[in-house]
Amino acid sequence: MVASHDVRSRKKYQSGKILQENIMKQFLTKSGKPITIGTGTGTKWQWAKKATDDKYFQPVIDQLKLSIKCGYNHIDTADTYTTCPEVGKAIKESGVAREDIWITTKYAAFTIQGRRAPETITLAFNQMLEELETDYVDAFLIHSPFIDEDYDYTLTTLWQELLELYNTGKIRYIGGSNFSANHLKLVSSLHETVKPVMNQIEFHPNLQNQSKNIVQFCKDNDILVEGYNPLCSLFKFKDENLSNYIGELVKKYGKTDSQIILKWVLQMGVLPVTTSSNEDRIKQSLTLDFDLTEEEMKEICDIGAKNKQRFFFSDFDEQDL
Template sequence: MSYPIKLSPQLKTKSGKDITIGIGTGTQWKRPIDKLEGKNYSEELVNQLLFALDSGFNHIDTAEVYETQPAVGEAIKRTKIPREDLFITSKYNGGFLTFKAQSKSGKESVDKALRELGTDYIDLFLIHSPFFTTELSHGHTLEDIWKDLIEAKKEGKIREIGISNAAIPHLERLFAVSPGKEFYPKVNQIEFHAFLQNQSKDIVKYSQDHNILVEAFSPLSPITRAENKALNPFLKELSTEYKKTEAQILLRYILQRGVLPITTSANKDRIKQSLDLYDFELSDKEVEEIEKIGKENPFRAFFHEAFKNL
């Protein structure tokens, strides 16, 4: 039996296929230049991406700050899957704390991504974080960068635009400078897992109420990052009941919350397992118990200071 998940909105590839959960290429894949054997990408990452695509993924998540766009571009070039059947996400880096923006504008960031990805369009382009200052971003505000992304969308360089790590005030700022609802954020990618059910106050419900798809990064934090393993006994119980791994239980929980996970692994078995989420369904009571344990054991992996008053 198949248990489909309804996401709102349901993003699609250019050819009209529903997108899978995302395969991430985050900071764990950054490699020093001297480790890349004269290339500007990691061959290990390219092979991992090709395996993920062959296994059924069609959604790859990268970012300017990860420095993995060239590896994603190489995977796009080598795969036999048509470009229009893939969904590629990248992100503008505006800087954070003392780290400055890598590009001098949103336009430059988009054009750099197109060049490094070797493609003439990007399916989804996000502002990686709203927590940058004009000193870090070469003089640009959040609104300035959003206007750059709007122009890139109008020009056909980007199919959909969105943001990552946005709280409600950030989304409201983007609404205010958008020339129509078709230019509102389509995605808000946030840290989301059982131990952090709202990265900022009411953000999941607010995003979903405004037809913004919530994507989850670090979805497996309760078993991979958090020192507190309070959820583990219940996950083991569910794992035995459903004959699924604990990671699959957590990913299924996130999907049932109407949130799309972005996950990653260098392990081929785990990559395959990450897509095997649609032949079982957690009961409402089981979802509630996961959330109850999670709320009793809060954990945040990223942006601790940035969200103190949000």
């Protein structure tokens, strides 16, 4: 399996429409429908879910059903989020066929907030299939290239077991999350034809490369970059210079600040994964029917680069990731 899409363009800051069209050529639901940007069940929802003893956390189900109703068909989850049961239940209750929905899930061999992941990726995968109430996933990613010492894995052996799972036919695409260029090179060398085709990384104006040159490396090697936490520049800290400039673009285009940032992400060649429980914001995130100019794209990049912020893997230097 070799990804055939090409998200490159002669322009440095390409049209979001061009990017979306190129993703559509390769990444389709099983029924052949183009994927949307992703709706996540991690950062916002996992902590609320983990604070309960409930098998199903109804607010997550409600948010996912609303997102599907509004037009999303791309859902992101992970073993460590503990939200796979909600994803499965929401899809079932939505009335939309499983084949019309894209599910990405992830496995990480580490302990987070006191929760230990299943001992093996195979065990985790089988458990997630059961929780998702499905017999396949569209994409299965290694959540992190960093492995706790008490797991009987290296990144090489973990990826080799992922390749075995891929060969069962229950996974349509494989990839990484928080992988650097070196991590992607390593796992790409382990099979002649089956390569990683996705890499999820933290991405926003104030963190344009989670690790050294990772976005360009992925583009050069036909690996789709998915950007999580894309709106944190608006909501998690205050960059007044960026906020002021985004405000100017809000007035010019008649769009929200979130729409401006999501469009910037797309035109940077990255597919955003975001989340909201507000129906208006959900609909707005799927209505990105405008293009930022080259000058506006550059200005957002330049302002953001002057105030670098990282919210995940903050203990690591860019060279370590």
